[in-house]
Amino acid sequence: MSLLFSPFKLRDITFKNRIAVSPMSQYRAKDGYANNWHMVNLGRFAMGGAGLVYAEATAVEVDGRRTPGDLGLWQDEQVEGLKQVTDFINQEGAIPGIQLSHAGRKASERRPWHGETPVDDEDISIRDEAPWKAIAPSSIPYADGWPAPEEMSDADIERVITSFGEAARRSKEAGFKMIEVYAAHGFLVHQFLSPIANKRTDKWGGSDENRRRFAVEVARSIRANWPEKYPLAFRLSATDWLDGGVEVEETVETAKALKAEGVDIIDCSTGGISGKERPRRMVIEHGFQVPFAKQIQKDADIATIAVGFLWDAKRCEEVIANEEASMIALARELLDDPNWPLHAAAELGADENHAMWPIEFGWWLMKRERLLNKLGIK
Numbered sequence: 001m002s003l004l005f006s007p008f009k010l011r012d013i014t015f016k017n018r019i020a021v022s023p024m025s026q027y028r029a030k031d032g033y034a035n036n037w038h039m040v041n042l043g044r045f046a047m048g049g050a051g052l053v054y055a056e057a058t059a060v061e062v063d064g065r066r067t068p069g070d071l072g073l074w075q076d077e078q079v080e081g082l083k084q085v086t087d088f089i090n091q092e093g094a095i096p097g098i099q100l101s102h103a104g105r106k107a108s109e110r111r112p113w114h115g116e117t118p119v120d121d122e123d124i125s126i127r128d129e130a131p132w133k134a135i136a137p138s139s140i141p142y143a144d145g146w147p148a149p150e151e152m153s154d155a156d157i158e159r160v161i162t163s164f165g166e167a168a169r170r171s172k173e174a175g176f177k178m179i180e181v182y183a184a185h186g187f188l189v190h191q192f193l194s195p196i197a198n199k200r201t202d203k204w205g206g207s208d209e210n211r212r213r214f215a216v217e218v219a220r221s222i223r224a225n226w227p228e229k230y231p232l233a234f235r236l237s238a239t240d241w242l243d244g245g246v247e248v249e250e251t252v253e254t255a256k257a258l259k260a261e262g263v264d265i266i267d268c269s270t271g272g273i274s275g276k277e278r279p280r281r282m283v284i285e286h287g288f289q290v291p292f293a294k295q296i297q298k299d300a301d302i303a304t305i306a307v308g309f310l311w312d313a314k315r316c317e318e319v320i321a322n323e324e325a326s327m328i329a330l331a332r333e334l335l336d337d338p339n340w341p342l343h344a345a346a347e348l349g350a351d352e353n354h355a356m357w358p359i360e361f362g363w364w365l366m367k368r369e370r371l372l373n374k375l376g377i378k
């Protein structure tokens with residue numbers, strides 16, 4: 001029996017299997033509004049058999065967008081477009097999740113294929129997209145050549161915490177059943193957590209506990225606006241891979257503090273706090289971040305999602321069977337094959353006769369397979 005394809009429950013929500021579509025920004029929204037692209041993109045992952053389908057990093061404030069094409073939930077009018085997407089995902093038997101985000105000092109960035117450099121006045125003439133001012137815990141640029149962000153005042157901090165709560169309320173109205181806070185990859189919540197980006201000397205910086213305060217307050221603000229019955233996740237960079245940055249032992253303590261605020265699961269990624277250059281300590285190989293998911297799950301006694309460079313169904317099965325994590329998330333593998341979960345189910349013996357497929361596909365594929373077998377072709 002496959003454990004990757006066994007159900008998993010968090011609060012009142014049951015995922016039909018342990019496979020999540022990792023949040024993947026499309027940079028395709030206009031003024032933060034979802035459109036047909038988001039429907040088709042996320043819809044095909046639901047049709048492809050994933051148990052949890054995360055919508056991409058979605059800005060809780062207009063200035064918290066990373067790029068001009070980011071999705072947003074900073075105003076009520078943005079709910080409707082996403083509601084159509086979640087209706088479809090629900091209908092296909094997957095759980096719709098959303099990643100709430102504020103980019104902090106990474107705001108006002110060009111899309112990857114436009115250079116991943118700061119937006120400037122040139123973008124106005126090329127794409128009619130103007131730069132905007134970024135805010136951050138400290139006035140330290142993200143990388144060489146980036147403008148210095150404005151240091152957040154107490155009022156800025158309180159406002160962004162409230163914005164996360166309001167976006168949570170809109171997420172519920174939009175039909176999402178799970179929220180993940182983007183607290184990894186150098187985005188605002190991670191900027192507060194990491195001593196590399198946070199040099200504050202007030203209650204928001206300095207000690208581990210002070211740097212953790214913003215994440216804890218964000219969790220509290222969301223929980224106050226998000227139904228008890230629905231799960232809350234945080235994506236953390238378990239390590240910055242840099243001396244003087246966050247190390248996994250500290251992340252274990254952050255996970256414990258978040259658990260106390262009603263966070264149910266930690267999505268365990270790494271890196272991204274400053275610049276595009278890969279830290280020397282970061283060695284990428286198949287499933288290289290799984291050990292962090294395992295350690296956090298065990299030491300903080302909280303469920304985890306393992307993510308990063310996973311593609312082999314048998315290895316994913318092992319991760320769940322060995323209790324290295326409670327779920328796995330895939331990104332690029334699903335871009336290559338949105339039906340990966342259905343193919344993995346066949347490979348692991350969890351689905352015979354294409355029964356897991358949408359009937360409109362499975363019916364024909366089952367008949368074709370029978371014929372191929374009968375003819376001795378396959």
Ligand SMILES: Cc1cc2nc3c(=O)[nH]c(=O)nc-3n(C[C@H](O)[C@H](O)[C@H](O)COP(=O)(O)O)c2cc1C
Binds near residue numbers: 307
């Ligand atoms: C197109 C694309 C967009 C991404 N956007 C996000 C995002 O919005 N939020 C996030 O947490 N990670 C984002 N990521 C990172 C993925 O969620 C994932 O953690 C990473 O790609 C490693 O998983 P993989 O090896 O399965 O691709 C993105 C990755 C890709 C390929």
